[in-house]
Amino acid sequence: MFLETLNALKHVLWPTRCAACDILLPEPDVLLCGECADSVAPADSLQCPPDIEAACAAFRYDGAVQQMIAKWKYHEDYGAYHALLACLPEQLPRMRKCIAPDACLIPVPPHPRRLRERGFDPVWQFANALQKALNHDGLHTVLRDDVLSRTRHTPHQASLSHDERMHNLDGAFKVADGFSAQNAVLIDDVVTTGATAATCAHALKLAGIPHISFVALAHTEKS
Ligand SMILES: [Zn+2]
Structure with a gap:
């Protein structure tokens, strides 16, 4: 009382x-x-970029989801971020279909320059939250943020056409020497065309990783 x-x-x-x-x-x-x-709506099904066996996103990138992501990424509003994460459990059963039980979760690495400007890495934060949610759900994955790195700075993808995006990212990522895993799950925050995921997946494939899937926080229909 x-x-x-x-x-x-x-x-x-x-x-x-x-x-x-x-x-x-x-x-x-x-x-x-x-x-x-x-x-807040679940994302439509995602087309699998080449080298990726299964792909999905939690939410459709519009309405409140878009507002909460903008507040979190551009204004470090963690109230908005936690409100978004509170909507995640409902989407987990669908997302689990893209994640093997022993998978390595590999966040798409940030531009060092953008990381410096922003001071934090939203993709890593989401990967970390996802791993905890999966763990809570009984799926014991490993988060590896030391696997992928950027080889150079690339212009922001949002201003480019699909072909320009692919060209912009050519060879932009490398895989740490000696990394091996049966199942890798690439993690990103917002996916548009999947060009970034495709480039990361290609680097992992060349490094000998047999099974690669992709999970994003939100999917935008923008092209
Ligand atoms: Zn409202």
């Missing part, structure tokens, strides 16, 4: 806002307003 009163008082003094659109929420203990919660 006391705790309930305290929580109600807290809500009056510090009202909760929707993690995506910022409107005041009528209830404590919810992270999203009704409209934003309704806009």
Whole structure:
């Protein structure tokens, strides 16, 4: 009773806002307003880039998902990020189909320059959260952020056409000497054409990794 009163008082003094659109929420203990919660949708099925056996994304990149990702990636708003992660368990059964039980989760590495500017790596953060969620679900994967590295700085993919993207990334990634695994799962935050995943997968294939799949946080229809 006391705790309930305290929580109600807290809500009056510090009202909760929707993690995506910022409107005041009528209830404590919810992270999203009704409209934003309704806009969170599973991603459509992903086309498998070459060298990749299975691919999927958790969410469609629009509505509240797009807002929460922008707040997290560009403004380090971890309230928005955690609200997005709170929607992840519902998508896990579908995502698990792309992830072998003993797989190495390999985040797509950031540009060193972009990492310096931003100060954190959203892809690594998502890979880490995904591994914990899978672990909680009884699937014991390994997170390896020391496998892939960038060989050079590449222009931002968003401004390029599909062909330019592929050319832009030619040989842009290398695999650490001596790395071996039966199953690798590439992880990225937002996937558009899959060009980055395809380039990473090609590097892994050349390094002798037989089975490669790909999991992203969100999929945008933009091309
Ligand atoms: Zn909202």
